[in-house]
Structure formats: structure tokens, C-alpha cells
Amino acid sequence: MNNESKIGIVGSGAMGAGIAQVAAMAGHAVVVYDNNMQALQRAEKSLEATLKKLEDKGKIDSAAEIFSRFRFSDQMADFAGCALIIEAIVEKLEVKKAVFAELEKIVDEVCVLATNTSSLSVTSIAAACQKPDRVIGLHFFNPAPLMALVEVIPALQTNGARTAEMKSLMLQWKKIPVLTKDTPGFIVNRLARPFYGEALRIYEEGIADMATIDWAMTELGGFRMGPFTLMDYIGHDVNYVVTETVFQSFFFDPRYKPSFSQKRLLEAGWLGRKSGRGFYSYQEGAEMPQPEKNTELGHRIYNRILAMLINEAVDALHLNIASAEDLDLAMTKGVNYPKGLLQWCEEIGAASVLQTLDALYSDYHEDRYRASVLLRKMAAGRS
């Protein structure tokens, strides 16, 4: 596959439009299809405006030239001749399966069919196809033109040559591809769960308020945003639903248990920044609560959340979800963590992380705080 290959994008929402921009900027002709004409027109306008801005800033030579590579269509038949189609429609398995079955009737035998799903099984989407070996997951992050990471997820049925081809195409698109197994949340959405879940637990137990937890994670941990600020930013309709999906997909493993505090926000329609209120209020004149800048408490919070994050990364390594290098790249490039979690483990020392987890386990006697067997081996110098 090279930049002469025609690329198709199904769904012209936030992700579809962003991926279409990446492909066009890499030199491809891009067909953008949506079954909603208004969404398609919105994407066309916003892509034109974005490219113009990039031209004004001197980041591209000609917005018009790149824009001319797009074709916006409400006819799936226009995908004929595409070498790769990336689907970014609504996150519903049955709808995605129906679209993939339709796509196969239009494209030729060698066209690769990719899904940008965040939480569904790529294997079950592939199973809807006559040629499931051409189906793969390409999980971009929002906003796709700015976030370098792409999780490449072969389904059980995917031909290995297709996986290699997609990895090299992502490099051509100046992305950082990481290879991950088709398991719930892939890398980023799995490893990041404790950042939210453990913060919520600490808050619900009244150990600290949200402003203090956010302060501990940014000031002492070096994260760009604290968990409550970040959840409000992502939106509880997205963040809570990902947590719930991951929890169910992991057969209700208590490590991923959702929180009632967050569920109630969702029920109230307090979705975060976008609705003016979430954990914090974003109304005009609203006062932000101030943290209790108690360093001892802050370190306790930070050590607890970080130990849970590291344990998640070590367990993913233990279960061969991805290589150590890709697990660390995913968190630094996909969610801007200050360090990869495995590197962080090495710096703090596995024994110290294990001590934090074992102390939690001893207090709670909950399976949620079980340490990965690999962490135990690392702490004992046996890995």
C-alpha cells in the first residue's frame, strides 16, 4: 500500500473526519462516507477550515490541494477501488457488523477493512465478513491528527501479512503504531482504568476530596490533568461507559468496577465540561474548590493510584497483551503520561509497588488489590 492507494472512511464524526485528514495529508485520495447528510456536510466544512488554518500557520503548502483529495459521499458504492477502509461509526456491534458485511459487497478481495472501535471485539466484527482475514482494528486517539498513537489490533482471524502492512502504513502516516491483542480496552483503555477508578474510590471513602486528589496527581505525580478534571474533560457519557464496558467484558473483574458517584453524574446529565457541570462546575463565576496541600496525604494518594496503574501494566505484560516497549509507548503517546508505567515501576522498584498493593490487600481483603504474579516475581528478582 502506498500514497497512490485510495482510502475509504465510514462515518464522518469526530474520529472519521480526523482520520480522513491524516490520510489526505499523507497523500491519499480519501472517500468519506456517512449515512447522515448533515454530518457529512459538517465534516466537509470543518476539514476545509482546519486545512486553511494549517496553511495560514505555514504547516502545509496548499490547503486546496489536500482538500481536493477528498470526496464526500452518502453512497457506499463510492468505496469501489479502495485499498483500505477505516470504519468510525457509532459504537454498536450489530451496526458495525452490518456495515462490514455491506462493505465486502463493494470492495475487491484485497481491500483491508479496519475498525476504529474503542471497546468492541475486533474478532466479532471480523466474523461478520466472508473474508475475515482482511479485518483489523486501527484504534486512533482523539483528536486523530494530533495524537500520534495508533493501536493495531489483529483479530483472531487476521492474516499476519495484513497486520505488518498496517503497521508500516501507520508509520508512513507519521503515527506510532503499537501492536496489541484483541482484549477489552486494548492497551490504553485497559491500563488507564485505575487512574479514574482508584481516584473515585479514594474520593468515595472520604480519604480526600477531588481537588486534593487532582492536586496530588498533577503536582506530585506529574500527570497533565488530575483524574476528576480529566473525567470532566472526556465527558462522563464516554468515560463511564468505557469503564462499564471494560468491567462487563472482563467478566466483572472487581479491578474495573465502575463507581456510583460517576454513574449518578451521568444520570443527572452532568456530563462534565461540555454540559457546564460534572464533578466540578464550569458555570460563569463558579469557584473551583481548593486542594488541601498536605504532602503526606498527597503522597499516599499518588502512591496508591500509581501502584494500581503499574500493576495493571505489569499484568498486561504477564498476559502478553503487548510488548513492554509498546505498553509504555501507548501510555506516553496515547494519554500523555509523564512516563511509561513499566519504566516507572523500574524507577520506583517493583518491591515498593508490591508493598503498597499488599498493604491495600491486607486492609481490604478485596480481589481488586491482588498483585500480578509478575510483579511479585519482579519484586523477588525472579523475572
Ligand SMILES: NC(=O)c1ccc[n+]([C@@H]2O[C@H](COP(=O)([O-])OP(=O)(O)OC[C@H]3O[C@@H](n4cnc5c(N)ncnc54)[C@H](O)[C@@H]3O)[C@@H](O)[C@H]2O)c1
Ligand atoms: N471520540 C473518541 O474519543 C474516540 C476515540 C477513539 C475511538 N473512538 C471510536 O470511534 C468511533 C466513532 O466515534 P466518534 O466519536 O467519531 O463518533 P461520532 O458520533 O462523532 O461520529 C459517528 C458518525 O458515524 C455516522 N454513522 C452512524 N451510523 C452509521 C452507519 N450505519 N453508516 C454510516 N455512518 C454512520 C454518524 O452519522 C456520525 O457522523 C466509535 O467506534 C468510537 O468508539 C472514539
